[in-house]
Amino acid sequence: MSTPAKWEAVIGLEVHVQLLTQTKMFCGCTNHYGDAPTSHVCPVCLGLPGSLPVPNEEAIRLTLLTGLMLGCNLAPVARFDRKNYFYPDMPKNYQISQYDDPLCAGGLVPLDPFLFPKEIQDTAEAKAGRSIRLTRIHLEEDVAKSFHFEDRSGIDFNRAGTPLMEIVSEADLRTPGEAFSFLGSLRQVLLAGHVSHADMEKGQMRCDVNVSIRPIGQKEFGTKVELKNLNSTSGVRRALTYEIARQIAACEKGEAIAHETRRWDDQAGATFTMRTKEKAHDYRYFPDPDLLPVRTDQGLLEAARTRLPELPTVLQSRLIQAFGVTAYQASVLGADRVLCAYFEKAAAQAKSKATVANWILNDFLSTQPDPATTPILPEFFGELADLVADGTINSAQAKKVFAELMANPASPREIVKRLGLAQISDVSALGTYCDEAIAANPRSVEDYRAGKTNAINALKGFVMKKSQGKANPLQVDEILKAKLSA
Amino acid sequence: MSLAYETIATLRRRLLSKEIHPRDILKDLFTQIDAREKTLHAYTYLHRESALAAAEKADLSLPLGGIPIALKDNLNALGDPCTCASKILEGYKAPYDATAVSLLRQAGSILLGRTNMDEFAMGSSTENSALGLTRNPWDPTRIPGGSSGGSAAAVAGRIALAALGSDTGGSIRQPAALCGCVGLKPTYGRVSRYGLVAFASSLDQIGPLTRTVEDSALLLSVLAGHDPRDNTTDLRPPEKFLTQKNGSVQGLRVGLPKEYFLPGMDSETESAIRSAADWFKKNGATLVDVSLPHTPTAIAVYYILATAEASANLARFDGVRYGRRATDARDVLDLYHRTRSEGFGAEVKRRIILGTFVLSQGYADAYYRQAQKVRALLRQDFEKAFTQCDLLLTPTSPEPAFPLGERTQDPLKMYLADVFTISTNLAGNGAISLPCGFTKSNLPIGLQLIGPRFGEETILRGAHAFEQAHDFFQRLPPS
Numbered sequence: 024m025s026t027p028a029k030w031e032a033v034i035g036l037e038v039h040v041q042l043l044t045q046t047k048m049f050c051g052c053t054n055h056y057g058d059a060p061t062s063h064v065c066p067v068c069l070g071l072p073g074s075l076p077v078p079n080e081e082a083i084r085l086t087l088l089t090g091l092m093l094g095c096n097l098a099p100v101a102r103f104d105r106k107n108y109f110y111p112d113m114p115k116n117y118q119i120s121q122y123d124d125p126l127c128a129g130g131l132v133p134l135d136p137f138l139f140p141k142e143i144q145d146t147a148e149a150k151a152g153r154s155i156r157l158t159r160i161h162l163e164e165d166v167a168k169s170f171h172f173e174d175r176s177g178i179d180f181n182r183a184g185t186p187l188m189e190i191v192s193e194a195d196l197r198t199p200g201e202a203f204s205f206l207g208s209l210r211q212v213l214l215a216g217h218v219s220h221a222d223m224e225k226g227q228m229r230c231d232v233n234v235s236i237r238p239i240g241q242k243e244f245g246t247k248v249e250l251k252n253l254n255s256t257s258g259v260r261r262a263l264t265y266e267i268a269r270q271i272a273a274c275e276k277g278e279a280i281a282h283e284t285r286r287w288d289d290q291a292g293a294t295f296t297m298r299t300k301e302k303a304h305d306y307r308y309f310p311d312p313d314l315l316p317v318r319t320d321q322g323l324l325e326a327a328r329t330r331l332p333e334l335p336t337v338l339q340s341r342l343i344q345a346f347g348v349t350a351y352q353a354s355v356l357g358a359d360r361v362l363c364a365y366f367e368k369a370a371a372q373a374k375s376k377a378t379v380a381n382w383i384l385n386d387f388l389s390t391q392p393d394p395a396t397t398p399i400l401p402e403f404f405g406e407l408a409d410l411v412a413d414g415t416i417n418s419a420q421a422k423k424v425f426a427e428l429m430a431n432p433a434s435p436r437e438i439v440k441r442l443g444l445a446q447i448s449d450v451s452a453l454g455t456y457c458d459e460a461i462a463a464n465p466r467s468v469e470d471y472r473a474g475k476t477n478a479i480n481a482l483k484g485f486v487m488k489k490s491q492g493k494a495n496p497l498q499v500d501e502i503l504k505a506k507l508s509a
Numbered sequence: 510m511s512l513a514y515e516t517i518a519t520l521r522r523r524l525l526s527k528e529i530h531p532r533d534i535l536k537d538l539f540t541q542i543d544a545r546e547k548t549l550h551a552y553t554y555l556h557r558e559s560a561l562a563a564a565e566k567a568d569l570s571l572p573l574g575g576i577p578i579a580l581k582d583n584l585n586a587l588g589d590p591c592t593c594a595s596k597i598l599e600g601y602k603a604p605y606d607a608t609a610v611s612l613l614r615q616a617g618s619i620l621l622g623r624t625n626m627d628e629f630a631m632g633s634s635t636e637n638s639a640l641g642l643t644r645n646p647w648d649p650t651r652i653p654g655g656s657s658g659g660s661a662a663a664v665a666g667r668i669a670l671a672a673l674g675s676d677t678g679g680s681i682r683q684p685a686a687l688c689g690c691v692g693l694k695p696t697y698g699r700v701s702r703y704g705l706v707a708f709a710s711s712l713d714q715i716g717p718l719t720r721t722v723e724d725s726a727l728l729l730s731v732l733a734g735h736d737p738r739d740n741t742t743d744l745r746p747p748e749k750f751l752t753q754k755n756g757s758v759q760g761l762r763v764g765l766p767k768e769y770f771l772p773g774m775d776s777e778t779e780s781a782i783r784s785a786a787d788w789f790k791k792n793g794a795t796l797v798d799v800s801l802p803h804t805p806t807a808i809a810v811y812y813i814l815a816t817a818e819a820s821a822n823l824a825r826f827d828g829v830r831y832g833r834r835a836t837d838a839r840d841v842l843d844l845y846h847r848t849r850s851e852g853f854g855a856e857v858k859r860r861i862i863l864g865t866f867v868l869s870q871g872y873a874d875a876y877y878r879q880a881q882k883v884r885a886l887l888r889q890d891f892e893k894a895f896t897q898c899d900l901l902l903t904p905t906s907p908e909p910a911f912p913l914g915e916r917t918q919d920p921l922k923m924y925l926a927d928v929f930t931i932s933t934n935l936a937g938n939g940a941i942s943l944p945c946g947f948t949k950s951n952l953p954i955g956l957q958l959i960g961p962r963f964g965e966e967t968i969l970r971g972a973h974a975f976e977q978a979h980d981f982f983q984r985l986p987p988s
Contacts, residue, residue: 066604066605069830070825070830071604071605071831072585072591072593072598072601072706072707072825072826073583073584073585073591073603073607073703073704073705073706073707074605074703074704075702075703075738075739075740076740077737077738077739077740078740105821107820107821107824107868109824109827109845111827111829111841114825114830115821115824115825116821116824116825116827117821117824178829305869305870307820307821307865307868307869307870307873309817309818309821309868309873309877311710312709312710312711312741312818313707313710313740313741314740314741315740315741
């Protein structure tokens with residue numbers, strides 16, 4: 024994080040996202056991971072001679088939906104191109120991708136301050152509220168997966184031909200923390216649209232990073248280094264932190280930065296040269312003659328538009344306004360749509376909606392519940408908050424009710440009855456307790472009247488003890504004061 | 510007379526009247542094959558047993574019930590070899606049916622065998638086959654044309670009733686012309702390419718080679734139609750072609766593109782084509798002089814675009830998953846190099862290198878992208894011409910069949926064999942070649958009729974009328 028004041032990093036990301044489609048990008052094979060190797064294949068995804076691709080419209084719709092969510096310009100006509108290179112895990116030795124006419128161009132990813140690393144959420148860096156520009160979003164097919172054994176290699180073709188969306192950012196990012204928040208913020212958008220599970224650690228979202236440094240104030244970019252093998256958002260952050268420091272150290276020693284691809288080694292916590300880019304690869308892109316241009320303006324775009332969800336930023340401001348939650352709580356709720364729906368149900372009828380948020384986000388969440396399946400109905404939290412708000416129970420009793428709610432789920436009102444917890448708010452009953460307290464503690468009464476106002480606490484403690492904690496403390500306070508000043 | 514000499518239409522009538530059985534057709538065909546195949550070498554593979562078994566179960570109620578058909582060896586048929594006449598597909602067995610093949614099966618036809626071709630359909634003489642050359646039935650010292658030379662030689666040599674071919678730059682029409690049979694290249698998008706091993710995807714079309722125009726229409730009616738597996742097939746509903754045959758060309762406007770009649774062209778070819786044009790005029794058609802001004806660019810445009818697409822299409826043959834694999838490779842790069850060096854023939858390598866070059870950074874603008882622009886102009890040429898006429902009438906080939914070996918060392922001269930057929934592939938139009946005469950030395954001459962896009966019905970009507978008014982299609986090659 025602590026880039027020496029003199030230097031500034033320039034970072035751009037290329038993010039590959041696996042799409043949640045039933046079938047592969049250009050054939051009808053199942054798009055599913057974790058099954059027996061090469062069990063979801065056909066002539067098309069194996070690239071057998073004579074086979075032809077047919078585009079998966081759902082993948083196109085999901086890419087357009089992503090473009091809509093990120094404010095991209097959507098192409099009325101997009102094209103698929105062939106990207107030519109030889110690799111054993113690529114059955115045709117060309118990848119169907121998009122080059123000149125991608126589905127989406129431009130767009131923005133707003134950085135969520137609460138999706139920066141925890142310890143820097145309070146810094147100006149996180150609070151700056153920056154948005155990162157996107158260059159483009161395009162759709163392509165994924166390659167197969169190679170496995171290397173002692174004396175041979177194997178290829179699992181289940182992944183071959185599955186839809187992959189590539190999101191390319193402008194070189195707008197300046198810090199590892201921003202890159203971290205970019206990936207988190209982007210993921211929230213993808214989750215909101217049910218586009219992808221976008222879990223980096225499961226390979227559902229993969230990221231290549233381009234990073235260079237330059238003296239602050241300089242306009243020209245420095246020599247760009249590409250980082251690979253980044254398997255988590257925190258890995259991206261660590262790799263960038265290391266790589267920026269490495270480049271600065273080299274520059275300060277007067278060494279030139281090589282234009283190269285470096286591999287992040289998470290164990291070693293360092294990057295290592297993978298290949299130099301002296302010979303830039305020539306992919307010989309050309310439009311795939313097997314595929315017609317994609318007309319997005321003939322139904323596909325409209326279909327995507329009907330699936331626009333509430334975006335994370337919109338949802339967060341609504342939660343803050345409608346429920347009085349904090350910005351942090353809004354970010355946490357926004358990051359888990361199931362939990363958020365649970366909260367909204369819980370708070371809908373409650374009098375103190377902010378209290379409901381506290382119960383759910385502090386107490387309930389710490390029990391690691393699954394809001395989708397929990398037997399604890401969301402309405403119970405609204406009821407619990409209301410019981411405190413209307414004085415039926417006090418906060419100490421509420422804790423007991425919560426514990427019982429977790430152990431034997433039932434309506435909090437029921438639990439209050441079951442445990443005999445209802446607060447005593449009856450004035451005459453409380454008056455009797457107060458009279459007893461005054462009679463039994465002449466010393467405290469004297470002290471209070473002499474101006475030691477704290478002495479009243481001893482009287483209150485007597486009442487609470489007598490009432491087995493059920494006395495309404497606010498009312499007791501009022502009654503005692505009235506009696507003592509009489 | 511041997512049933513091998515009959516047309517599909519006649520055999521179907523005789524089958525339906527129970528006069529003959531499908532096994533009779535096969536028996537006669539195999540007798541012919543035994544007599545002639547040794548000379549012609551039209552086939553790379555024969556389905557003797559499976560064909561006879563299928564004949565016993567043939568469903569005569571289907572449109573091609575009981576009719577044996579040969580396939581060019583670049584069409585996938587489940588369980589059968591699919592060599593593309595290349596060493597690189599040695600031992601490969603197709604794990605699926607091409608759409609065209611499955612349509613033939615559904616129509617009741619019997620797969621007879623697989624026909625020889627130029628390797629990966631790259632060539633005009635069938636001399637570029639790794640499985641040996643095919644000879645012209647009219648003169649075994651001459652080439653049958655190509656790349657569907659095996660299909661044309663088999664049909665013309667009466668050892669197949671009909672065969673499927675593929676046409677990327679003339680590969681159905683030119684061998685049909687040189688062997689004296691009927692070859693139809695449908696409009697691009699008319700017939701599904703699924704299962705046809707791709708040479709140049711934006712140009713390839715599957716089509717029939719037959720003895721008569723009627724048989725050609727019969728096969729096209731089975732093959733044509735949208736295929737959800739081929740994104741480039743047209744969405745129009747299925748059609749039945751040439752259902753009415755009145756033999757009239759009255760009122761037809763026949764265009765003669767001046768760029769197809771050049772000074773110095775083969776005189777026998779020219780006079781046969783002129784006579785054909787005269788016949789159309791005499792029978793009520795109007796002859797119109799038209800121009801396709803970009804014709805001289807077609808060969809250059811074709812050899813840029815076709816090779817560019819081929820360089821990608823043929824990248825998959827790498828020894829990793831199927832087909833030939835070089836032994837003792839040091840690493841994966843060495844495996845690629847050796848498999849492809851050993852597996853591909855010279856012409857295929859030449860075209861892969863050419864195609865790779867025209868797509869390369871720094872050259873793609875001058876070659877690939879420039880050629881795409883000229884292709885659009887070629888297409889406009891045809892669109893404009895078809896505002897003035899209904900059909901274009903041209904020679905199919907600038908000359909009759911040339912001697913074996915004459916051009917194998919001169920690829921450029923070989924490329925000129927397709928000068929009259931290539932433009933229609935670039936424009937996407939359909940076209941037919943049918944016999945329109947013979948040279949003094951008894952070599953067939955082919956007439957090409959080109960239609961507007963999806964104008965196959967007009968093509969077939971015009972061709973059928975001409976064919977039935979002459980006896981060229983009935984002439985037999987020397988046996």
